[in-house]
Amino acid sequence: xxxxxxxxxxxxxxxxxxxxxxxxxxxxxxxxxxxxxxxxxxxxxxxxxxxxxxxxxxxxxxxxxxxxxxxxxxxxxxxxxxxxxxxxxxxxxxxxxxxxxxxxxxxxxxxxxxxxxxxxxxxxxxxxxxxxxxxxxxxxxxxxxxxxxxxxxxxxxxxxxxxxxxxxxxxxxxxxxxxxxxxxxxxxxxxxxxxxxxxxxxxxxxxxxxxxxxxxxxxxxxxxxxxxxxxxxxxxxxxxxxxxxxxxx
Amino acid sequence: xxxxxxxxxxxxxxxxxxxxxxxxxxxxxxxxxxxxxxxxxxxxxxxxxxxxxxxxxxxxxxxxxxxxxxxxxxxxxxxxxxxxxxxxxxxxxxxxxxxxxxxxxxxxxxxxxxxxxxxxxxxxxxxxxxxxxxxxxxxxxxxxxxxxxxxxxxxxxxxxxxxxxxxxxxxxxxxxxxxxxxxxxxxxxxxxxxxxxxxxxxxxxxxxxxxxxxxxxxxxxxxxxxxxxxxxxxxxxxxxxxxxxxxxxxxxxxxxxxxxxxxxxxxxxxxx
Numbered sequence: 001x002x003x004x005x006x007x008x009x010x011x012x013x014x015x016x017x018x019x020x021x022x023x024x025x026x027x028x029x030x031x032x033x034x035x036x037x038x039x040x041x042x043x044x045x046x047x048x049x050x051x052x053x054x055x056x057x058x059x060x061x062x063x064x065x066x067x068x069x070x071x072x073x074x075x076x077x078x079x080x081x082x083x084x085x086x087x088x089x090x091x092x093x094x095x096x097x098x099x100x101x102x103x104x105x106x107x108x109x110x111x112x113x114x115x116x117x118x119x120x121x122x123x124x125x126x127x128x129x130x131x132x133x134x135x136x137x138x139x140x141x142x143x144x145x146x147x148x149x150x151x152x153x154x155x156x157x158x159x160x161x162x163x164x165x166x167x168x169x170x171x172x173x174x175x176x177x178x179x180x181x182x183x184x185x186x187x188x189x190x191x192x193x194x195x196x197x198x199x200x201x202x203x204x205x206x207x208x209x210x211x212x213x214x215x216x217x218x219x220x221x222x223x224x225x226x227x228x229x230x231x232x233x234x235x236x237x238x239x240x241x242x243x244x245x246x247x248x249x
Numbered sequence: 250x251x252x253x254x255x256x257x258x259x260x261x262x263x264x265x266x267x268x269x270x271x272x273x274x275x276x277x278x279x280x281x282x283x284x285x286x287x288x289x290x291x292x293x294x295x296x297x298x299x300x301x302x303x304x305x306x307x308x309x310x311x312x313x314x315x316x317x318x319x320x321x322x323x324x325x326x327x328x329x330x331x332x333x334x335x336x337x338x339x340x341x342x343x344x345x346x347x348x349x350x351x352x353x354x355x356x357x358x359x360x361x362x363x364x365x366x367x368x369x370x371x372x373x374x375x376x377x378x379x380x381x382x383x384x385x386x387x388x389x390x391x392x393x394x395x396x397x398x399x400x401x402x403x404x405x406x407x408x409x410x411x412x413x414x415x416x417x418x419x420x421x422x423x424x425x426x427x428x429x430x431x432x433x434x435x436x437x438x439x440x441x442x443x444x445x446x447x448x449x450x451x452x453x454x455x456x457x458x459x460x461x462x463x464x465x466x467x468x469x470x471x472x473x474x475x476x477x478x479x480x481x482x483x484x485x486x487x488x489x490x491x492x493x494x495x496x497x498x499x500x501x502x503x504x505x506x507x508x509x510x511x512x513x514x515x516x517x518x519x520x521x
Contacts, residue, residue, distance in 0.1 A: 009332030105420040108472035119466035129500040187493035197396035
């Protein structure tokens with residue numbers, strides 16, 4: 001006999017953390033869905049391109065990233081899957097949504113909601129094992145975000161700095177940190193070796209990535225919130241709700 | 250002759266007791282049990298295990314509790330304190346609010362023997378399945394050498410005191426008894442990581458990790474890391490790196506193709 005594992009004795013507010021995750025993560029999903037489906041009018045405010053629409057690869061795209069694909073709908077639909085796959089299979093976000101949305105478990109020493117549990121051994125969760133491929137694809141998106149960030153400093157009259165330039169630069173930086181602090185990246189950089197001393201450069205890279213990896217959760221949330229903020233900022237400038245302060249050289 | 254300052258009179262034990270505390274302690278055996286309340290005097294600096302010992306000394310002489318070192322190093326006094334898996338000897342009483350009734354129960358993942366004592370032999374049985382350390386051949390001078398940067402990583406895993414709090418909190422076996430057949434648990438993953446990442450070891454345990462140890466059942470919700478009294482980063486430094494190694498061996502199509510083309514099938518098939 002075991003002592004009642006089906007109920008928790010925890011008197012603290014263990015439900016608070018999953019609740020916050022549901023609100024923030026759920027809010028982000030709702031906002032990005034709106035931004036991709038209905039927010040097609042104000043995703044570009046020359047020279048700022050919303051990160052949700054980068055790289056903009058349709059012929060109708062006002063930005064000139066890669067306007068080659070004939071597509072009549074929201075350009076975001078063609079590229080959103082890449083960052084989505086990276087975040088969805090991320091080792092940190094897995095913890096966050098398994099706890100908050102699936103309740104397996106909702107908190108430590110609080111019983112699972114599910115009666116049967118097979119973890120990541122069956123479809124669809126076995127796909128989580130391909131996180132490293134999502135990492136490679138995400139790197140391509142991050143490269144385009146850096147291109148957009150550089151372009152954000154080039155205005156119709158020449159080079160300069162706008163508040164939007166700084167926002168997009170920070171966004172690219174945060175997403176770069178998020179990508180390179182990933183656990184799969186850590187493994188590929190050097191974690192796969194047993195004898196690290198034989199791989200001097202990769203050992204140093206592994207140590208560097210490991211240090212950032214300790215902050216992966218914080219970077220994951222910060223970059224998530226900031227990418228949404230960047231989109232909001234571009235929209236507000238595009239819709240002339242706010243004026244973008246600029247210093248032109 | 251210098252005057253010797255007179256020491257203040259040491260307060261008697263009774264006078265030093267400024268407070269009392271009420272514990273709800275699980276009492277029972279494999280057939281039946283219930284929570285019983287005990288109120289005892291509380292002294293400054295006490296830990297939960299001290300209170301349990303006071304209950305044992307004053308009110309419940311037959312209360313069964315497993316303990317040894319009282320220093321957080323033997324891993325014997327694991328229990329659930331207010332529902333959280335913790336070592337009783339490392340849980341200070343001043344971390345609780347005054348007047349709070351504190352619930353102490355045995356760890357819930359393993360079969361109860363009596364009161365706060367459980368049968369943790371599951372962990373030792375699963376440990377028998379782990380292929381032992383198998384060092385590579387020595388250097389020509391007969392010595393085996395390791396660099397510090399190679400052992401830094403595995404030294405963290407050797408801090409494990411086998412308190413089995415991580416095994417207890419892991420929902421894979423805590424909430425799903427049937428999974429005990431095919432899931433080894435975080436403690437065993439720490440052990441496997443220590444061996445698998447060892448710079449001199451030649452055994453390959455990836456097949457074991459995927460199949461019998463059930464690494465895929467772990468959904469990395471990190472409770473094992475949260476409860477570890479030795480602060481081992483079980484999820485980030487042991488489980489996830491092991492998952493990545495299993496991915497390379499069994500799920501990564503490019504790695505599979507590379508192995509086929511280059512013929513470099515590292516340490517494959519050595520697991521017995």
